[in-house]
Amino acid sequence: MKKLYIFLFVLNFSIFQNLNAIDKNINLEKKLELQWKNYDKARELLLQKAALGDVPLEEKLISREDWEKLIALSPSEDFTDDDLLYLKTLQEKRIYKAKIKAKYESIIDLTKVRHKQLEKQFCEQFPKGGMLHVHPSGTLDRNIANILLQKNNPVLEFDAIFNDIDNSSGNKMLYPSERLWLSNLPKGAKYSDLTKNSQNKFQSFLFLPAGKQPFPRFNSVFSFLNFATPDNSSYQQSLLAFVNKAAKEGVIYIEFTGTAKPQFYDTLSYLENQTGVTLRLNNAFRRTKDIKNLNDDWNKFINSSSNKYLVGIDFLDNEENNPSLEKGQFIYSSALFGSLNGTNKLHRTMHSGEIGLIEDPRDSMIMGVERMGHGVNLSKDIIALEYASRNKMPIEINISSNLRLTSIDNVKQHPFIKYLRLGLPVSLSTDDEGMFDIDINNECTIALKKTDISYAELKQMSYNSITTSFAAKEDKDLLKIKLDHLFYQFEKSSFVQNLDLLKISSY
Numbered sequence: 205m206k207k208l209y210i211f212l213f214v215l216n217f218s219i220f221q222n223l224n225a226i227d228k229n230i231n232l233e234k235k236l237e238l239q240w241k242n243y244d245k246a247r248e249l250l251l252q253k254a255a256l257g258d259v260p261l262e263e264k265l266i267s268r269e270d271w272e273k274l275i276a277l278s279p280s281e282d283f284t285d286d287d288l289l290y291l292k293t294l295q296e297k298r299i300y301k302a303k304i305k306a307k308y309e310s311i312i313d314l315t316k317v318r319h320k321q322l323e324k325q326f327c328e329q330f331p332k333g334g335m336l337h338v339h340p341s342g343t344l345d346r347n348i349a350n351i352l353l354q355k356n357n358p359v360l361e362f363d364a365i366f367n368d369i370d371n372s373s374g375n376k377m378l379y380p381s382e383r384l385w386l387s388n389l390p391k392g393a394k395y396s397d398l399t400k401n402s403q404n405k406f407q408s409f410l411f412l413p414a415g416k417q418p419f420p421r422f423n424s425v426f427s428f429l430n431f432a433t434p435d436n437s438s439y440q441q442s443l444l445a446f447v448n449k450a451a452k453e454g455v456i457y458i459e460f461t462g463t464a465k466p467q468f469y470d471t472l473s474y475l476e477n478q479t480g481v482t483l484r485l486n487n488a489f490r491r492t493k494d495i496k497n498l499n500d501d502w503n504k505f506i507n508s509s510s511n512k513y514l515v516g517i518d519f520l521d522n523e524e525n526n527p528s529l530e531k532g533q534f535i536y537s538s539a540l541f542g543s544l545n546g547t548n549k550l551h552r553t554m555h556s557g558e559i560g561l562i563e564d565p566r567d568s569m570i571m572g573v574e575r576m577g578h579g580v581n582l583s584k585d586i587i588a589l590e591y592a593s594r595n596k597m598p599i600e601i602n603i604s605s606n607l608r609l610t611s612i613d614n615v616k617q618h619p620f621i622k623y624l625r626l627g628l629p630v631s632l633s634t635d636d637e638g639m640f641d642i643d644i645n646n647e648c649t650i651a652l653k654k655t656d657i658s659y660a661e662l663k664q665m666s667y668n669s670i671t672t673s674f675a676a677k678e679d680k681d682l683l684k685i686k687l688d689h690l691f692y693q694f695e696k697s698s699f700v701q702n703l704d705l706l707k708i709s710s711y
C-alpha cells in the first residue's frame with residue numbers, strides 16, 4: 205500500500221513536471237516568435253532605407269537607439285531570467301543529443317587515434333574540403349618570406365610605415381622597443397647589409413609576436429609585408445606556395461577575402477591553373493573607414509564589372525568601435541536589397557563577433573548575412589544563438605587566430621563545437637596562417653586533441669566548407685563529388701586500415 209502511494213506520488217510529480225515543462229516551452233516559444241518578428245521589423249527598416257536610393261546619407265542612417273527599440277520586446281513580453289535559463293537547458297540537451305548521435309554515426313573511432321597520439325598524422329591525411337576565411341596577404345609563411353627578402357633585398361625605410369601607424373587613429377601600433385629597434389637601423393640600409401641576427405629580427409616583423417596580441421599590433425604586421433612582396437610576381441609566388449601547401453593538406457577550395465581588382469582575378473586564374481584548387485574571392489570592405497567613405501567604396505564596387513572569381517562581400521578589420529550596424533548598414537542593406545531584387549548575385553559574409561559589441565553577430569544576421577566570420581561572441585547572446593541555430597547560420601571558424609587575438613584563452617572555451625552541435629554549419633579555416641605560424645592541419649589537430657569531436661562531426665565540417673561556400677551551384681556540385689571521392693579514398697586508405705580505425709570492419 206505504501207509502495208502504491210509512493211508510486212502515485214512520483215507519477216503525479218512527473219506529470220506535473222511535464223506539464224510545467226510544456227507550459228514553459230509554449231511560453232518561451234511565443235516569446236521567441238515575437239523576438240524573430242522584431243528582427244524581421246528591423247530588417248524591413250533596413251530595406252526601406254536601401255530602397256530610398258541616392259538620398260543624403262543622414263536620411264538613410266538608422267541610429268542604434270531606433271534599432272534597439274525595434275528589436276526590444278515590451279517589458280511584459282520580455283524574456284525572464286527563468287526563460288533564459290530554460291532555453292539554456294534546452295540547448296544543452298540538444299547539444300548532448302547531437303554529440304551522442306554523431307558519435308554513434310561515426311564510422312571511424314577517434315578514441316584509437318587519440319589513444320595512440322596520432323592526431324597530427326590523422327589530420328595530415330584527412331580531407332579538408334574548403335577554407336572559407338583566408339586573407340591572401342596573411343598567408344605568407346617564414347620560409348617564403350626568407351626567400352623573398354633575400355631575393356628582393358629591400359631598402360629598410362620605415363618613415364611611411366611610422367606615418368601610417370601614427371595616422372591610423374590607434375588601429376595600428378608597435379611596441380616602443382620595436383619602434384626603437386627599427387629606428388636605430390642604419391638609414392638607407394638594405395636587407396643584405398644586416399647581420400644574420402638582425403635579418404632574423406627584421407623578419408619577425410612580418411609575423412605576429414608570440415602570445416596574445418591586441419588587434420592594432422596584429423594590424424601593423426600587414427604594413428611590413430611589402431618588404432617581402434613589393435611586386436606582383438613576388439606576391440604571386442607567395443600565394444602559389446600557400447595554395448600548393450593547402451592542396452597537399454587536402455584542401456580543394458579556398459574563398460579569399462581581399463580586394464577585387466582585375467590584377468587579382470588574373471592571379472587567381474594563374475593559381476587555379478597551377479594547383480587545381482578552386483579559388484574564389486569576397487571583396488573586403490574596411491569597417492575602420494567612416495560611413496561616407498564606406499558608402500563611396502560600395503558605390504564604386506557595385507558599379508564595377510563582375511567576374512567569375514568574385515562571389516561575395518565581406519566586412520573586416522578591427523570590430524572594436526566599428527560595430528556591424530553603425531558601419532555596415534549601407535553596404536549590407538544595399539547588398540541585401542539588390543540580392544532580393546535580383547540586381548546583384550553577390551553573397552554576403554561578415555567578420556562578426558570576433559571582438560567588439562556582443563550585438564554584432566545578431567545585427568549582422570538581421571542585416572542579412574549568409575555566413576559569419578569568427579562569430580565567437582554569438583555564444584554570449586543566447587537568443588541570437590537560438591536564432592542562428594534555427595536558421596542554420598554557417599560560421600567560418602579560425603581557432604588559432606581567436607586564441608591569439610580574442611579573449612578566448614584555450615580551445616575548451618571556444619564555442620565552435622557547441623555551434624556545430626546546435627546545427628550551425630561550422631567549417632574550419634586559418635584566417636592569416638602565415639602570420640600565426642599555423643596551417644589547416646594544425647587546426648584539425650587542435651580540434652582533435654582539445655575537444656571531444658567525433659569523426660562524423662569532423663567530416664561534417666569538411667562538407668560544410670563546400671556546401672556553405674559561395675561558389676556557383678555547378679562548382680559546388682563538382683567540389684562535392686571531389687570531396688566524396690577523397691573521403692572514399694581516405695576511409696579505405698592504408699593509414700585507416702592499418703590502424704584498424706574503422707568501426708565496421710566490412711566497410
Ligand SMILES: CNc1ncnc2c1ncn2[C@@H]1O[C@H](COP(=O)(O)O)[C@@H](O)[C@H]1O
Binds near residue numbers: 488
Ligand atoms: C584575425 N582576423 C581578422 N579580423 C579582421 N580583419 C582581418 C583579419 N585578418 C586580416 N584582416 C584584415 O585584412 C587585411 C588584409 O587583407 P589583404 O590580405 O591584404 O587583402 C588586413 O589589413 C586586416 O585588417
